[in-house]
Amino acid sequence: xxxxxxxxxxxxxxxxxxxxxxxxxxxxxxxxxxxxxxxxxxxxxxxxxxxxxxxxxxxxxxxxxxxxxxxxxxxxxxxxxxxxxxxxxxxxxxxxxxxxxxxxxxxxxxxxxxxxxxxxxxxxxxxxxxxxxxxxxxxxxxxxxxxxxxxxxxxxxxxxxxxxxxxxxxxxxxxxxxxxxxxxxxxxxxxxxxxxxxxxxxxxxxxxxxxxxxxxxxxxxxxxxxxxxxxxxxxxxxxxxxxxxxxxxxxxxxxxxxxxxxxxxxxxxxxxxxxxxxxxxxxxxxxxxxxxxxxxxxxxxxxxxxxxxxxxxxxxxxxxxxxxxxxxxxxxxx
Amino acid sequence: xxxxxxxxxxxxxxxxxxxxxxxxxxxxxxxxxxxxxxxxxxxxxxxxxxxxxxxxxxxxxxxxxxxxxxxxxxxxxxxxxxxxxxxxxxxxxxxxxxxxxxxxxxxxxxxxxxxxxxxxxxxxxxxxxxxxxxxxxxxxxxxxxxxxxxxxxxxxxxxxxxxxxxxxxxxxxxxxxxxxxxxxxxxxxxxxxxxxxxxxxxxxxxxxxxxxxxxxxxxxxxxxxxxxxxxxxxxxxxxxxxxxxxxxxxxxxxxxxxxxxxxxxxxxxxxxxxxxxxxxxxxxxxxx
Ligand SMILES: Nc1ncnc2c1ncn2[C@@H]1O[C@H](COP(=O)(O)OP(=O)(O)O)[C@@H](O)[C@H]1O
Ligand SMILES: [Mg+2]
Numbered sequence: 001x002x003x004x005x006x007x008x009x010x011x012x013x014x015x016x017x018x019x020x021x022x023x024x025x026x027x028x029x030x031x032x033x034x035x036x037x038x039x040x041x042x043x044x045x046x047x048x049x050x051x052x053x054x055x056x057x058x059x060x061x062x063x064x065x066x067x068x069x070x071x072x073x074x075x076x077x078x079x080x081x082x083x084x085x086x087x088x089x090x091x092x093x094x095x096x097x098x099x100x101x102x103x104x105x106x107x108x109x110x111x112x113x114x115x116x117x118x119x120x121x122x123x124x125x126x127x128x129x130x131x132x133x134x135x136x137x138x139x140x141x142x143x144x145x146x147x148x149x150x151x152x153x154x155x156x157x158x159x160x161x162x163x164x165x166x167x168x169x170x171x172x173x174x175x176x177x178x179x180x181x182x183x184x185x186x187x188x189x190x191x192x193x194x195x196x197x198x199x200x201x202x203x204x205x206x207x208x209x210x211x212x213x214x215x216x217x218x219x220x221x222x223x224x225x226x227x228x229x230x231x232x233x234x235x236x237x238x239x240x241x242x243x244x245x246x247x248x249x250x251x252x253x254x255x256x257x258x259x260x261x262x263x264x265x266x267x268x269x270x271x272x273x274x275x276x277x278x279x280x281x282x283x284x285x286x287x288x289x290x291x292x293x294x295x296x297x298x299x300x301x302x303x304x305x306x307x308x309x310x311x312x313x314x315x316x317x318x319x320x321x322x323x324x325x326x327x328x329x330x331x332x333x334x
Numbered sequence: 335x336x337x338x339x340x341x342x343x344x345x346x347x348x349x350x351x352x353x354x355x356x357x358x359x360x361x362x363x364x365x366x367x368x369x370x371x372x373x374x375x376x377x378x379x380x381x382x383x384x385x386x387x388x389x390x391x392x393x394x395x396x397x398x399x400x401x402x403x404x405x406x407x408x409x410x411x412x413x414x415x416x417x418x419x420x421x422x423x424x425x426x427x428x429x430x431x432x433x434x435x436x437x438x439x440x441x442x443x444x445x446x447x448x449x450x451x452x453x454x455x456x457x458x459x460x461x462x463x464x465x466x467x468x469x470x471x472x473x474x475x476x477x478x479x480x481x482x483x484x485x486x487x488x489x490x491x492x493x494x495x496x497x498x499x500x501x502x503x504x505x506x507x508x509x510x511x512x513x514x515x516x517x518x519x520x521x522x523x524x525x526x527x528x529x530x531x532x533x534x535x536x537x538x539x540x541x542x543x544x545x546x547x548x549x550x551x552x553x554x555x556x557x558x559x560x561x562x563x564x565x566x567x568x569x570x571x572x573x574x575x576x577x578x579x580x581x582x583x584x585x586x587x588x589x590x591x592x593x594x595x596x597x598x599x600x601x602x603x604x605x606x607x608x609x610x611x612x613x614x615x616x617x618x619x620x621x622x
Contacts, residue, residue, distance in 0.1 A: 070514055097520045110511035114533050123529070127520040171515075178519050 009043035016076035018066045036062040038238035049215040051229025059238040060218040064184035101175035105187040107167035111159040118155040124177035144173040165196035237296035244322040254324040351613035358609040361602035372422040375415040383416040383569040413569040425550035427485035436496025444504025466491030474562040492546045503535045537614035548603030555596045
């Protein structure tokens, strides 16, 4: 897959698997595993945004945290600037640690309730093991607050004295304090009021522009991802089922699951809205503990055949950087 | 909860604490009297606790001897004051050392899963299954004659409550996003433990500390009474009860007054501990 991408991507994930053991009983015997992320591959180019969408529980957070090595990958490779960091020890990963940052879904939980904004940012600034004078720290805090468009007077506030949007801005400022190159944004707006969501998205776009940031942008909401992503990966039950340019998602969705997701997105144009077919998914998302064999989507797919029950289709290029994992593409597109 | 120490949450704390009724206020006064008696003992009395006046054996309370004298003519009021001093020192020493050891063990066991954690928690569980009085008794026999020895012996019995509390707190706190965030900006694990996890355990720790001060005083007196702790002629309350017990029928005050002191102070510490728990963190009500 790397062959189709001419420039060296800043992040390249190959065959990443993250399984959580399920332990029971006194001795903690392993009785099974949750295949939260099951053999996924993708790449992100520097300065671009990869949007990762899928229903909740499909493994988006696990993917993001696995790349940051918050979770230990079960297998697979994670090339960051050409170096495989998947199996590095804590000490080995140290030089990369601050370059990879995370913006959390829950802005309140991501801030220590006992720390003021100033304390939070000071900690993030000073953990680089360099010397900082008090004046340097102060100047840096001001610069960061300006970057996330927070008033300087905010620096004395505690998390419970701020709004959700302000907290998320502090979370972003903390990530920026590390001079990151790649930021995993884990549903950074889904806990916020709709009116605030656009502001935060625009801020993230602006920062990406001015600082050359690369994003892995996780969301369960297609409209949000569409606004910020260059490339979109659609995830279902631990697997990537379709990967395409963001502009293709409305123009040319191929996988039945992507189509179903799209049909759940409201369209503001009334005429179009009335005419289009709704695809209602039957059944529930199966649990990743006993994921169905073959294509994980087959129990809910109108086009499922016997092959789908037996083998997981490969993610296959269909031209223009568009990849899709489906056995019955012909029937689906007709 | 006292998320941070600003004026408003402090006012809220005081309101709940003193709003719990007259019992808390009386208990606080008892503790204050106890602490001041211990600190100011040399100023409050012209006698020393060991000086005997053999012409004044079993003297009744008078202007010269506020609470009379004991069987060898020592001023009883003076001995009670110095008894407070011993109780205070032993309880503080034992609770501080139990707290330091217990907290460190709890932090390690909670934060680092694996062998070290299992070993620590199994040992703590094993110790909990032995009544701590018996534990301290055996240790008291070996090292309990001096005040530091006694403090160590009593403190060991108090370690498990600190460890289990911190362990439980850390276990739930460490999955918070702000812990992940601290690790991601490159904060070291020791600093994460000390800056983010420990401060969030402060409220319940203060409660346990207060309670363990009371327990320590009780255990110290119990052991001294049984003769395995601090020994005569040191004026510890437990020693005084056991000496005064011999004259219970003729001079009941010699046994009853030190016993009453122990009881009042221990109960006061427990009531204040209860009040602190509610005022510091309403969520903890009924849990400790
Ligand atoms: N630490 C964990 N231990 C065990 N199972 C987990 C853990 N984290 C997530 N999972 C499971 O992995 C699956 C994917 O979770 P997650 O990545 O959080 O999904 P998403 O972010 O897409 O909503 C879920 O079934 C979830 O229950
Ligand atoms: Mg998630």
